[in-house]
Amino acid sequence: MPSERELFDQRLSKRAQLLESSDPYPARVERTHTAAEAVQAFLDAGEVDEQVAVTVVGRVTAQRVMGKAAFLDLRDQSGRIQLHFRRDRLEDFDRIDLVDLGDFLEVSGTLFRTRTGEVTVAVAKWRIVTKALRPLPDKFHGLTDTEARYRQRYLDLIANERSREVAFTRSRVVSAIRRFFLDRGFLEVETPVLQDNAGGAAARPFLTHHNALDRDLAMRISLELHLKRLLVGGFEKVFEIGRVFRNEGISYRHNPEFTLLESYEAYADYEDVARMVEDLLGAVALEVLGGTDLTHGEHTVSLQAPFARTTYHRALLDHTGIDFYQYRSVDALSEVARERGVRTEAGASWGTVLDALMSEFVEPKLIQPTFIFDYPTEISPLAKRKVDDPSVVERFELFALGYEIANAYSELNDPVDQRDRMMEQASKKAEGDEEAEIADEDFLVAIEHGMPPAGGLGIGVDRVVQLMTGEHSLREVILFPTMRERQAERHELSDEDDGAS
RNA sequence: GGGCCCGUAGCUCAGCGGUUAGAGCAGCGGACUUUUAAUCCGUCGGUCCAGGGUUCGAAUCCCUGCGGGCCUACCA
Numbered sequence: 336m337p338s339e340r341e342l343f344d345q346r347l348s349k350r351a352q353l354l355e356s357s358d359p360y361p362a363r364v365e366r367t368h369t370a371a372e373a374v375q376a377f378l379d380a381g382e383v384d385e386q387v388a389v390t391v392v393g394r395v396t397a398q399r400v401m402g403k404a405a406f407l408d409l410r411d412q413s414g415r416i417q418l419h420f421r422r423d424r425l426e427d428f429d430r431i432d433l434v435d436l437g438d439f440l441e442v443s444g445t446l447f448r449t450r451t452g453e454v455t456v457a458v459a460k461w462r463i464v465t466k467a468l469r470p471l472p473d474k475f476h477g478l479t480d481t482e483a484r485y486r487q488r489y490l491d492l493i494a495n496e497r498s499r500e501v502a503f504t505r506s507r508v509v510s511a512i513r514r515f516f517l518d519r520g521f522l523e524v525e526t527p528v529l530q531d532n533a534g535g536a537a538a539r540p541f542l543t544h545h546n547a548l549d550r551d552l553a554m555r556i557s558l559e560l561h562l563k564r565l566l567v568g569g570f571e572k573v574f575e576i577g578r579v580f581r582n583e584g585i586s587y588r589h590n591p592e593f594t595l596l597e598s599y600e601a602y603a604d605y606e607d608v609a610r611m612v613e614d615l616l617g618a619v620a621l622e623v624l625g626g627t628d629l630t631h632g633e634h635t636v637s638l639q640a641p642f643a644r645t646t647y648h649r650a651l652l653d654h655t656g657i658d659f660y661q662y663r664s665v666d667a668l669s670e671v672a673r674e675r676g677v678r679t680e681a682g683a684s685w686g687t688v689l690d691a692l693m694s695e696f697v698e699p700k701l702i703q704p705t706f707i708f709d710y711p712t713e714i715s716p717l718a719k720r721k722v723d724d725p726s727v728v729e730r731f732e733l734f735a736l737g738y739e740i741a742n743a744y745s746e747l748n749d750p751v752d753q754r755d756r757m758m759e760q761a762s763k764k765a766e767g768d769e770e771a772e773i774a775d776e777d778f779l780v781a782i783e784h785g786m787p788p789a790g791g792l793g794i795g796v797d798r799v800v801q802l803m804t805g806e807h808s809l810r811e812v813i814l815f816p817t818m819r820e821r822q823a824e825r826h827e828l829s830d831e832d833d834g835a836s
Numbered sequence: 837g838g839g840c841c842c843g844u845a846g847c848u849c850a851g852c853g854g855u856u857a858g859a860g861c862a863g864c865g866g867a868c869u870u871u872u873a874a875u876c877c878g879u880c881g882g883u884c885c886a887g888g889g890u891u892c893g894a895a896u897c898c899c900u901g902c903g904g905g906c907c908u909a910c911c912a
Contacts, residue, residue, distance in 0.1 A: 338881055339846055342863065397872070404869035421869060436862070450870045473847035473861055475873050480847085482904045494847090538911060557912095583911060584837075593912065694910080739912060770911085795912035808905095809912095819903065 346468045349433045359466040364441045365390045371413035374454045377446040384447035392441045395434055397474055405431055417455040418442055437467035485816050505800045505812055511622040512596060515615050521572040526561035528554055535559030537770040538581040554580040558597040560778045566599055567786045574598035587808040591817045594796040603790035604745040605729045609706055612733055612741050613640035623803050631736055631805050634702050642704040650707050654696045686714035701734035716756040716772045718744030741794045748786040754779050
């Protein structure tokens, strides 16, 4: 019955038939072994047929029915195990007609090895524990339609081993990061997602509204300003792994919500943080991959410390021949940028033009992990100035495979300088720069009470997962990436009568 | 945002101006008690993304829209 409607109705009617004698959705199921454990138990018991009894549960992924016998494949999270049903052993053998691919079964029996060598459950007792109403993707070709893979990730996870692997790797990356910080004595905290003002990064926020308070709120774009308040409060090492939201374009490198790690350590500076980042990435790679080398297409990247280091000024000079100290005005700088084919927008600031040059000529070349130190003050309003050159700050970014992995500074804790720089950002914002930093008065008041010298760090966790998995698109490492709204869903089949047909 | 490509059965795909749009898998009926992409016979199944246009004739060509992918630009 090929139309979606017919397939659905057919399964509904099987469900109704099951209901006559049993519950196709029981709350309680038995399980003595996972699929993998069952096979192992058979091996451990000396591979004697029909000796080891197991009860396994899982989803039916293949059926090979032969009149008086049937083989079904049952899959659980641990793997797959084959089931053998025989008419001469089962009074309810014919009920396998009510089983469809995708149903969940609870099966008890003993283990044996088939003629072709596969460890198999000789089924003595079985029942359907979840009746599925919609068909699964093609058992052989799987699900390849990228849109369907993202919109219906559960189908992707059923059909594609790789998608499961990436999800597992992501989980391991996050727990490795968390363990790294906890082991170093950092306190894990959670700070507000809903805020008066979204600050701490150059990005546009999502805006929302609290009805009871009749108050507009913004969703956070970074974790920074609240974590620093905790430094004021006396915590010396804090970190947060949390979702942030940026109201910007969507691409294979950008999702409107992504996971950011930020850490702050009192009495450390950015040099200390750089060493910590080397340790962190090495530790994560070791735990997730078992080594510090990883291959990405034609590139082999080594996360073995120490990473290459250069400065913003040096890197730009090396890759473009531009010595930005020679071009102190926006106009002069824009002119050389234009000569090199970098178009700059009308209201672009000096720092923005520099950043455009870096993005164009330097960052794509940074395949091996490379620290870029000492950023222009103008594009780093929350970082502490270098003592010997106030036009640059103690800030580094770490690049690998051509994209930014980490961003860190010696945190600006002079409240007067901070206020001045926030006001400068605020006036840019007033002039129409939507990504300029806001002046957060509450934050300024906080640091006016004294924030200890500290090294801060931000890492895009999704990017680290990309690095570790070798996935090209961010959407492959985010289980449910943001998608455009889909109109005219044609999936609403269930509001017909649910028994009959 | 710009450029290129894609959208046909539940899934994977063919058909690219000419009868009534096809195949494999899945489904349904039948045969088959150790199969594993089971096999064999039969069979059901389509808003060819949507709307408009060109044409004697459109899944096929053109336009618009919707959705997606890749590349590119900003951010992490």
